[in-house]
Amino acid sequence: MKKMWQFWLTAILATFLLAACGTDSAEKDNKSATETSQKEEQTTEAAFPLILKDAVGNDITLEKAPEKIVSMIPSNTEILFALGLNDEIVGVNDWDNYPEEALEKEKIGGQEFNVEKIVSMTPDIVFAHESMLGISDEGLQQLRDAGINVFVVKNAADFDQTYETIKTIGQATGKTEEAETIIKDMKAKVEEVLAKTATVENKKRVLIENSDAPEIYAPGKNTFMQEMLDMIGAENIVTEEGWAMISPEEIVSQNPDVILIMYSYVPDIIESVKNRDGFSDITAVKEDAVIQVDEDLTSRTGPRLATGLEEVAKAIYPEAFGE
Template identity: 85%
Template sequence: MKKFWQLWLSAILATFLLAACGTDDAKKDNTPVNGSSQTEDQASEEVAEFPLTLTDAVGNDITLEQAPETIVSMIPSNTEILFALGLNDEIVGVNDWDNYPEEALEKEKIGGMEFNVEKIVSMTPDVVFAHESMLGTGEEGLQQLRDAGINVFVVKNAADFEQTYETIKTIGQATGKTEEAATIIEDMKAKVEEVLAKTAKVENEKRVFIETSDVPEIYAPGKNTFMQQILDMIGAENVVTEEDWVMISPEEIVKQNPDVIIVMYSYVPDIVESVKKRDGFSDITAVKEERVVQVDENLTSRTGPRLALGLEEIAKAIYPEAFGE
């Protein structure tokens, strides 16, 4: 189980790389880096009228004659967006890892990182929503789906909140759910504003370490990652100063002495207590002050409708006093 979880995590982490600049001012103006293409932005802002042609993340034009009646989703973030848009009846297949909402558990599974092309073809979906993070391992399978005459829309890697909003807009347009998409985005933005208003009052900035896997290979987000953007937004300091995702030793974590340790995975039982018992960790401020906190990795890693709740969960873990906790 651990092996498969880590393989999937490595794919998910690929969706969290930000552009090399622009995150420093995220907290000031709540305007994350927006690297989405002009074509995708323009398309997502138009009212959905069919037939409709959209350009996906790899530059392919996808023409939909009408709002799709049968949909396959190939990654959890897409699935959460589709369900939030009210497309339960239209969704006929989902990824093996899809676990939210509960209705997703009842859908036919099409595989994980290695998906079942024949099964998807047999479902005769009007559209398959793939994802840019899949291209390294799944491009051959996606081309087989295209060759079978199936519309494959590759959704762009959302590298920040703004691109997540654009993704929701685009999927909403592709499915004829533009109004529902707009409502989801408005609700997300309201939650983000609420969280930032509370954390803006914090006076003492906390130094934070976030880990996404356990020993012996502890991985953590550094600069130019989605998690870095979140920390910037709520006024917290990342103790990891290297670029992107890095493997870090327990000794270095002790040396950095974070005020808060956030555990962003759940495949290890009683992981919070396990972290506290690592050699030398009893001297870390976060351990001394009982500030080792486990968060829901689905909320904090899936770039979909619940991402604003993930921001709130991270903020509460670091600054509980700002939320009256």
């Protein structure tokens, strides 16, 4: 009987101990979760106020994450939407067409934007762009004079600068984690493309057209497209610096393996290029390698730029992608 009493006493004590341990553990877990939550809140709060220097050297002070945003150029708009700022975006450029939600936003004009309309939107920040300078300076200053934060985004010249632009806009909008995710995904896509094109043995010679005859312009050295060609191991037939005008006769003489069309304002442009005088002798025409690529993917320095690189690589080296 004594042994049975000891057994039951031991069992009861064990039950209380387990319950006590469970309570302590739960309290510790709750305390840990609360502390983690508080740290995350403090981290978010600590991000503001902040001061960021824009592309023209102006210090932009932001007391808190902006609740109303105006974007003045498509690349900025694509970045802002990718960061998840649909609700905060109140105005966009007339040419903004991606994502579809951008089409539903209030339009503020193109390079000649409507200052009064933007002011009436009372935005916390306006994301302008370095490419606008010299044309839109007066209007941008009018916005500043109205007390609006105008952040001039740098005109990115390569992938690294594009990543930096996304990071900066993420900081300015309180979306640093989202920005890092976008950059990580872009880098992964770029690495995937580079891995596939690294196995290509025969380097192809390429012409990239950005306008139709008679004034055919093509990118040369120190351009974004040159960087893309270098990345995938293709040779640009244009060796001049920057953007150069190239004649149809010179194109025939250079005999490119691939012709990439980076514009869409001419109907049936692929057939039109193939039917130019003397082009029937060009390798690109003979091998049906005159290909149109969506210019938005390659000209807008935002989240879709890595996809643009992939499309260029597929057009030049379809065999590397099993196409």
